[in-house]
Amino acid sequence: MASSESSSSSAQSLTFYGFLDKMRNPASVDLVRSIKSFIVSFSFYSPYPENDGKRVQEFFSIFEVAIMDHQLWENSSMEEIDCSMEGLEKYVMTKLFSRTFASSPEDVKIDQEISEKIHLLQTFLRPDHLDIRPFLRNESSWLLAEKELQKINSFKAPREKLLCIMSCCKVINNLLLNASISEDHALGGADDFLPVLIYITIKANPPHLHSNLRYIQLYRRQSKLMSEAAYYFTNLVSAKSFIVDLTAESLSIDASEFEENMQAASLTNKGATVEPSLVLNPTLEEQKDVGPATALDEAEDGFGTSYPYMDAEPGELTVADVERLLSLYKDVVTKYTNLRRAP
Amino acid sequence: MGCSSSLPGRSSGRLGGLNSSESGGVPDAKNLRVKLVLLGDSGVGKSCIVLRFVRGQFDPTSKVTVGASFLSQTIALQDSTTVKFEIWDTAGQERYAALAPLYYRGAAVAVIVYDITNPDSFNKAQYWVKELQKHGSADIVMALVGNKADLHEKREVPAQDGLEYAEKQGMFFIETSAKTADNINQLFEEIGKRLPRPSSSSS
Numbered sequence: 001m002a003s004s005e006s007s008s009s010s011a012q013s014l015t016f017y018g019f020l021d022k023m024r025n026p027a028s029v030d031l032v033r034s035i036k037s038f039i040v041s042f043s044f045y046s047p048y049p050e051n052d053g054k055r056v057q058e059f060f061s062i063f064e065v066a067i068m069d070h071q072l073w074e075n076s077s078m079e080e081i082d083c084s085m086e087g088l089e090k091y092v093m094t095k096l097f098s099r100t101f102a103s104s105p106e107d108v109k110i111d112q113e114i115s116e117k118i119h120l121l122q123t124f125l126r127p128d129h130l131d132i133r134p135f136l137r138n139e140s141s142w143l144l145a146e147k148e149l150q151k152i153n154s155f156k157a158p159r160e161k162l163l164c165i166m167s168c169c170k171v172i173n174n175l176l177l178n179a180s181i182s183e184d185h186a187l188g189g190a191d192d193f194l195p196v197l198i199y200i201t202i203k204a205n206p207p208h209l210h211s212n213l214r215y216i217q218l219y220r221r222q223s224k225l226m227s228e229a230a231y232y233f234t235n236l237v238s239a240k241s242f243i244v245d246l247t248a249e250s251l252s253i254d255a256s257e258f259e260e261n262m263q264a265a266s267l268t269n270k271g272a273t274v275e276p277s278l279v280l281n282p283t284l285e286e287q288k289d290v291g292p293a294t295a296l297d298e299a300e301d302g303f304g305t306s307y308p309y310m311d312a313e314p315g316e317l318t319v320a321d322v323e324r325l326l327s328l329y330k331d332v333v334t335k336y337t338n339l340r341r342a343p
Numbered sequence: 344m345g346c347s348s349s350l351p352g353r354s355s356g357r358l359g360g361l362n363s364s365e366s367g368g369v370p371d372a373k374n375l376r377v378k379l380v381l382l383g384d385s386g387v388g389k390s391c392i393v394l395r396f397v398r399g400q401f402d403p404t405s406k407v408t409v410g411a412s413f414l415s416q417t418i419a420l421q422d423s424t425t426v427k428f429e430i431w432d433t434a435g436q437e438r439y440a441a442l443a444p445l446y447y448r449g450a451a452v453a454v455i456v457y458d459i460t461n462p463d464s465f466n467k468a469q470y471w472v473k474e475l476q477k478h479g480s481a482d483i484v485m486a487l488v489g490n491k492a493d494l495h496e497k498r499e500v501p502a503q504d505g506l507e508y509a510e511k512q513g514m515f516f517i518e519t520s521a522k523t524a525d526n527i528n529q530l531f532e533e534i535g536k537r538l539p540r541p542s543s544s545s546s
């Protein structure tokens with residue numbers, strides 16, 4: 001499963017530098033001009049995700065046709081053309097990232113809502129609520145899968161974001177495979193895979209889940225969002241959609257128990273925050289052109305709403321705070337990592 | 344529980360992401376690649392059918408780890424075309440039913456499975472047929488599969504019922520056993536034959 005790709009990110013960066021090298025060649029001046037003017041053209045329009053996606057995909061196709069006839073790619077194999085196209089995708093989308101990622105207020109709002117709902121679910125959801133079979137409960141594999149998924153916000157290129165999803169799913173598949181060998185169970189199919197993915201998504205609560213999925217859907221080269229990649233991508237879309245629509249009936253749980261837990265969780269959340277208005281960060285809009293929303297959206301917001309434990313004393317904390325603290329910790333580390341990567 | 348405790352075939356996966364024949368490209372009249380989605384109630388044997396089908400061509404030299412929920416397998420038909428099935432397994436539990444459209448969108452083939460010992464699963468199969476007729480691709484090839492045919496003594500859905508229903512809906516019908524491998528290859532070969540061929544007007 002995408003093994004040749006994920007195993008060697010250095011090979012991939014070589015590819016990317018190979019692409020940049022070609023672009024520095026005087027013979028490609030016309031191509032460089034077309035890339036630049038394409039990127040600039042985006043500043044003339046306000047964000048409109050569907051259209052933006054279509055324009056980018058069209059540009060990719062036109063560019064691919066152009067390099068196939070280009071002297072710099074004379075005698076190039078399909079693989080080499082493909083590598084250049086990966087380079088192009090990465091270059092263009094890195095430049096357009098802040099303009100295209102989570103670019104509509106609706107998307108930002110959906111991200112927030114999902115992340116808040118997950119936050120509540122995290123306080124009480126257990127594997128048996130999703131009927132995950134006991135031999136598939138493996139903390140270390142799950143943690144690894146969560147980490148792979150959380151890396152999704154460390155990248156701007158659609159291909160790399162997609163690879164994070166693939167790596168996460170690969171960890172789950174290895175878990176299913178190992179469980180089938182050591183426990184002598186039949187290798188499970190989707191009915192084993194999907195609940196684990198849902199559970200891991202809830203544990204990981206990756207920021208901007210919805211926007212990441214939409215971004216990959218719109219901007220990953222279409223010919224690459226096929227087959228196995230499409231399957232695993234669809235599973236995460238499906239996990240997200242399950243979470244969005246999740247009610248007591250979606251789980252093996254008593255309806256009243258579910259309601260009580262959800263309420264208790266939302267009270268704890270409110271109690272812990274100085275300001276209950278977690279909902280939308282008003283400064284996000286202006287920050288968009290500064291850089292990826294992931295890195296900056298909450299950074300200037302004061303600690304109160306986003307980091308409720310800033311003023312807490314050790315004595316006030318209970319075991320119930322651990323989940324939240326851990327998720328905030330992960331959030332902070334992700335942000336820190338993003339900021340460090342920022343150009 | 345489980346189709347069999349032996350290790351399933353784990354070859355057949357794609358051996359690398361950058362193989363150009365994988366990157367979509369022009370459909371080739373001689374080498375088809377199709378998305379096949381499996382639907383049906385929980386426990387009817389969907390996962391077992393795929394594993395049985397794919398296991399037949401197990402390649403022990405391959406070290407590639409593939410999941411059991413996405414598998415692909417290529418078969419050669421008599422007219423020397425090859426068909427690569429990319430099989431999308433779905434979770435059959437009721438709580439995931441609403442997610443099905445995400446999986447069958449764009450599928451060229453839907454295999455709808457029921458268990459011949461379980462009339463409820465036959466009703467559920469009819470539900471999926473209707474849903475796909477309404478929301479699936481217009482030219483989707485559908486097959487109705489009555490699985491667990493080895494359990495004749497427990498049969499509750501007569502083969503005739505499956506056949507009649509399928510004929511009325513213009514779909515292909517077959518009874519299989521993932522346990523004995525009966526009719527598993529036939530199922531996929533028949534589907535292969537029924538696939539619309541890309542018009543070979545080009546060259």
Ligand SMILES: Nc1nc2c(ncn2[C@@H]2O[C@H](COP(=O)(O)OP(=O)(O)OP(=O)(O)O)[C@@H](O)[C@H]2O)c(=O)[nH]1
Nearest residue numbers: 191345385386387388389390391435491520521522
């Ligand atoms: N006797 C018999 N048992 C079968 C056959 N096919 C599957 N089974 C058994 O039926 C059970 C369920 O099979 P699965 O393949 O997991 O069913 P599924 O349709 O994938 O179920 P979900 O993944 O939950 O939707 C397993 O215990 C299998 O051993 C068959 O042809 N004959």
Ligand SMILES: [Mg+2]
Nearest residue numbers: 189190191390
């Ligand atoms: Mg299954």
